[in-house]
Amino acid sequence: MSSLWHHRDFRFLWAGETVSEFGSMISGVALGLLAVNTLHASPLDTSILAAAGTASFLLVGLPAGAWVDRMRRRPVMIISDLGRLIALGSIPIAFALGVLTLLQLYIVVFIAGTFTVFFDVAYQSYLPSLVEADALVEGNSKLSSTSTLAQVAGPAIAGGLVQTIGAAAAVLIDAVSFAFSAVSIVSIRAKEPEPAPRTHPNLRSEIAEGLNFLWRQPILRAVALTTSTSNFFGSMMYAVEIFFLVRILHIHAGVIGIIFSVGGLGGFLGSLSAAHIAKRVGSARATILGITACFGGFVVPISTHATGPYLMAFAGFSMGFGSVVYNVNQVSFRQRLCPPELLGRMNASMRFLVWGVMPLGGLIGGAISQIFSVRTSLWVGAIGMNFAVIWLLASPLGKMRDFPDTPAHGEELLTKNEG
Secondary structure: OOHHHHOHHHHHHHHHHHHHHHHHHHHHHHHHHHHHHHOOOOHHHHHHHHHHHHHHHHHOHHHHHHHHHOOOHHHHHHHHHHHHHHHHHHHHHHHHHOOOOHHHHHHHHHHHHHHHHHHHHHHHHHHHHHOOHHHHHHHHHHHHHHHHHHHHHHHHHHHHHHHHOOHHHHHHHHHHHHHHHHHHHHOOOOOOOOOOOOOOOOHHHHHHHHHHHHHHOHHHHHHHHHHHHHHHHHHHHHHHHHHHHHHHOOOOHHHHHHHHHHHHHHHHHHHHHHHHHHHHHOHHHHHHHHHHHHHHHHHOOOOOOOOHHHHHHHHHHHHHHHHHHHHHHHHHHHHHHOOHHHHHHHHHHHHHHHHOHHHHHHHHHHHHHHHOOHHHHHHHHHHHHOOOHHHHHOOHHHHOOOOOOOHHHHHHHHHHHHO
């Protein structure tokens, strides 16, 4: 058995994250169905809803990293969980009172997304202080495996819950899951190190230091550009996906949940395979292979009522598998490369670049759907996603078998690039 199975504090972190991931998968389906079926949302409305969920990464992503680096990460994670509990809990209350509107959905999703920004930045920066450096790949793989397991079971559970208890009640389950996550994080005993002393006089210079570290390192820059490109065009598809399934393909909630679950199954298998693939072909090559799984998106626009469940499931499976193989390897490299005092800002800078494009992609996808058609938006998204790998192939990573092993090696690459 691997060492982290016996790591008490990691198990608490893992348990809390697993339960909240299940809740998020349920509400991810339930909120879209609530908007389309109950509040009669248009393609543009669903794209605004999708954009609201990621807009915080664009608006507060960079300062969040600097703030997180000034404080211990565990309290930030606890407060973020409680904030999401309160925000999402307001939806079933408003529904029960008969006053729920699309505007409230937008506001709640934005607030929950803001807390998610702080949680994610703190969470990725907290793991290296909880486990040893040589256990980071194992830790990320375990966290990713249960996250993707939630993607397997969560949507199917969501589809069943929406049909039995309603979409608003299903969202309540997600709210409760954040309470469980907060209790789990509180239960961690390990004392977190004191934050490093501030080295810059103001927030702007601290943010710039994180951005500069990311952008001047050629491999990190290529990873940022690759993920941004994939996320931008992927968001064009995601923003209208539920509308496409419900209104155009006329697929019921239960089947939609199963389709998304198959995508989660691909991610789960990817998390189990990521380390093995990296050992067989090299971590750099595994990362490149992972992102090429975007080809599965090409079958989405040609789906019909009869073929839709199968083609959509295939697309979700292939992209889920590849994206997790890609993320496990590149995130582990980032955590090894970056100095601890810069981790929050580096992760926030990365999230700003790779998630900040998502609301823009979602809004553009909604506009294309409104002006032309939903299928047009899906075609543009599918084609664009497959250009993402070009950034990696054109970088030093394109000629490597494995990522550099140490921060010193990373600095050597930086020096060569600057020379």
